[in-house]
Every structure is written in structure tokens, then in C-alpha cells.
Amino acid sequence: MNILISGASGFVGRYLCESLSIEGHFLIGIDRNPIKHKFCNEFINYDLTKSLSEFPNPEQFGKIDVLIHLAAAKGDFDFSKQDFYRDNVIATKGLIKLITRLKVNSVIHYSTVAVYGHHNESKSESASLSPNTTYGQTKLESEEAIRQWANQNTKRNLVVLRPSVVYGEKNYANMYNLLSFLNKKFVVSIGNGDHIKSLISIENLIEITKFSLSNRGVNIYNCTDEPYYTLKELIEIISEVDGFSKPSIKIPFFIAWFIVLPIDIISKIIKKDLKLSIERLQKFKTATDYRSSKLKECGYVQKYTTKERLQNMAEWFKSDINNI
Numbered sequence: 001m002n003i004l005i006s007g008a009s010g011f012v013g014r015y016l017c018e019s020l021s022i023e024g025h026f027l028i029g030i031d032r033n034p035i036k037h038k039f040c041n042e043f044i045n046y047d048l049t050k051s052l053s054e055f056p057n058p059e060q061f062g063k064i065d066v067l068i069h070l071a072a073a074k075g076d077f078d079f080s081k082q083d084f085y086r087d088n089v090i091a092t093k094g095l096i097k098l099i100t101r102l103k104v105n106s107v108i109h110y111s112t113v114a115v116y117g118h119h120n121e122s123k124s125e126s127a128s129l130s131p132n133t134t135y136g137q138t139k140l141e142s143e144e145a146i147r148q149w150a151n152q153n154t155k156r157n158l159v160v161l162r163p164s165v166v167y168g169e170k171n172y173a174n175m176y177n178l179l180s181f182l183n184k185k186f187v188v189s190i191g192n193g194d195h196i197k198s199l200i201s202i203e204n205l206i207e208i209t210k211f212s213l214s215n216r217g218v219n220i221y222n223c224t225d226e227p228y229y230t231l232k233e234l235i236e237i238i239s240e241v242d243g244f245s246k247p248s249i250k251i252p253f254f255i256a257w258f259i260v261l262p263i264d265i266i267s268k269i270i271k272k273d274l275k276l277s278i279e280r281l282q283k284f285k286t287a288t289d290y291r292s293s294k295l296k297e298c299g300y301v302q303k304y305t306t307k308e309r310l311q312n313m314a315e316w317f318k319s320d321i322n323n324i
Contacts, residue, residue, distance in 0.1 A: 007071030048091035092142035168202030189247030193232035195287035201309035
């Protein structure tokens with residue numbers, strides 16, 4: 001297939017392009033980051049928020065079989081509401097103009113479970129959409145734009161993927177922070193960790209994406225791995241790896257709040273991410289229980305186990321910090 005991939009230079013993009021390249025697909029990467037990796041057959045350094053007239057000769061690659069839209073803003077430090085809106089909404093609308101011109105009829109759109117909001121409840125695809133973060137709100141708006149595009153023509157196919165926390169080697173976000181937290185002799189935990197923390201390995205997310213290539217019609221899938229572990233159980237899995245420890249001291253959340261608050265204030269004043277914030281503390285104590293049984297019902301079979309992938313990332317983490 002001829003596959004157009006936005007955000008090809010990002011974390012998911014690099015993994016996805018490598019896997020699709022091995023299978024023989026022709027890959028055209030788009031990214032505003034000028035760094036091209038070796039797995040794209042063609043690469044276009046282009047900002048999707050810019051005018052379509054700045055895109056170099058869109059027709060040069062012939063018929064595009066499918067677009068995989070990865071490009072987005074994600075993070076919880078030094079991102080303004082305007083940043084999220086520009087990179088998640090305006091960029092998606094710009095991409096819709098491009099694929100309409102190229103007559104692309106199949107799209108895999110990466111969204112997020114954040115469109116449901118984080119409300120300490122189990123959520124399936126039928127749950128109401130009530131995002132409570134700017135990230136979730138702007139990703140929902142981008143979802144609505146791409147679904148509107150799909151509904152304009154019965155020949156158009158769309159898969160919306162809503163991943164939970166994505167982790168894997170060379171990812172420096174949520175799971176990396178947890179590994180850093182546990183890579184100490186004496187670990188202090190916050191709360192008892194009995195709440196579900198759904199997540200998905202990058203390898204399984206890539207398998208889901210490839211599973212979606214043959215999609216017909218409009219489908220929405222949550223993307224999480226089974227079984228659904230609690231935070232305490234995830235910590236136990238990681239602590240089996242040499243160099244990582246189980247918490248030896250537990251403190252309640254209200255004490256943690258008073259400890260973290262001044263660090264959060266200093267972080268904002270000096271405009272440097274000190275890794276501790278009230279927002280992250282709130283996320284840490286909130287269940288993120290998102291279920292993806294719909295994928296299984298459609299024939300998807302999970303390839304990798306959480307234990308295998310988590311411990312693999314833990315081993316990589318040790319080598320990574322030793323090379324810093």
C-alpha cells in the first residue's frame with residue numbers, strides 16, 4: 001500500500017514506519033520536525049497548520065491508499081491552550097484539506113481516551129464524552145472534524161483509535177517517570193495504588209494500527225492491553241527487575257499535595273519541568289480504567305503481554321540512564 005503518515009518523526013511514527021516498512025509498504029512521512037528516519041521512502045518537512053499551497057506538489061506520489069494521522073500536541077508542561085488547539089485541531093483540519101485534494105478515502109486517526117475525561121470510572125467506547133483537560137477537549141474536536149469528513153461520502157473509511165498511556169523503549173513520558181521513581185533504594189509511595197491504570201505497549205498499538213488497515217466503514221476502538229492491572233500490580237511487575245524497588249514508605253495524598261505544591265509553583269516560575277506537579281499528582285491517584293473489548297470482538301488478538309513489555313522497558317531504562 002501507499003501510506004501517508006503525519007507525525008512520522010514522533011515516537012509512535014518511528015515504530016510504525018519501521019514495522020510497515022518491513023512489510024513492504026511505500027511510506028510517505030510528513031512532519032514539521034525536519035529529522036527524517038530511514039524507514040520512510042519519502043519525507044516531507046511540512047507544518048500542517050500552514051497553507052496547503054506550501055505543500056510541495058501533493059500529486060507527485062500517485063494514489064494514496066490510506067492516511068495514518070499521528071501528528072498532535074501531547075504533554076502537561078509548557079503547553080498553552082493555543083498550542084493544543086493549533087496542533088490538534090487546526091493541524092487536523094489542514095490535513096483534511098490535503099487528503100480531500102489527494103482523494104484519499106481511508107484514514108486511521110489517532111485520538112486518545114482523554115476524550116472521555118478522567119472520572120474514576122470504567123469506560124468503553126459507548127461511554128459519554130466529557131473531557132476535562134485541554135488536551136482531551138482539542139483531541140475530541142479533531143475527532144469530530146475527521147468524522148465529519150468521513151460522513152460526507154459513503155466511500156470513505158475511518159478508524160478512530162483511542163489509546164490509553166502508551167509506553168515502550170525510547171519513550172520519556174509517563175512510564176519513564178514511574179520507572180525513574182522506582183529506580184531507587186528507598187521508594188516512597190502515595191496512597192495504596194489499588195486503582196486501575198490501563199495502558200498499552202507501543203508494540204501492541206502498532207499491531208492494532210496494522211489490524212485497522214483493512215477497515216471498512218467508520219469504527220472507533222479504545223486501545224488498552226489486558227489484563228487491566230492496578231497501579232500496585234504494575235509496580236510489583238517492575239520491581240521484579242533488578243535495580244527497581246517496591247515502595248517501603250507510604251504517605252497519604254493530602255500530605256503529598258503539600259509537598260508537591262511548592263515544587264509545582266517553583267517549576268512554573270522558573271519555567272523548568274521539575275517532574276512533580278499537582279496535575280501529575282492528581283493523575284497518579286485517579287483510576288484510568290478504559291476497556292477495549294470491542295477490538296477483541298472484531299478479531300484483534302493481543303500479541304504482547306504487559307509484563308513482558310514493561311520489564312523490557314525497565315531493562316532499557318537502566319541502559320539509558322547509564323549512558324547519560
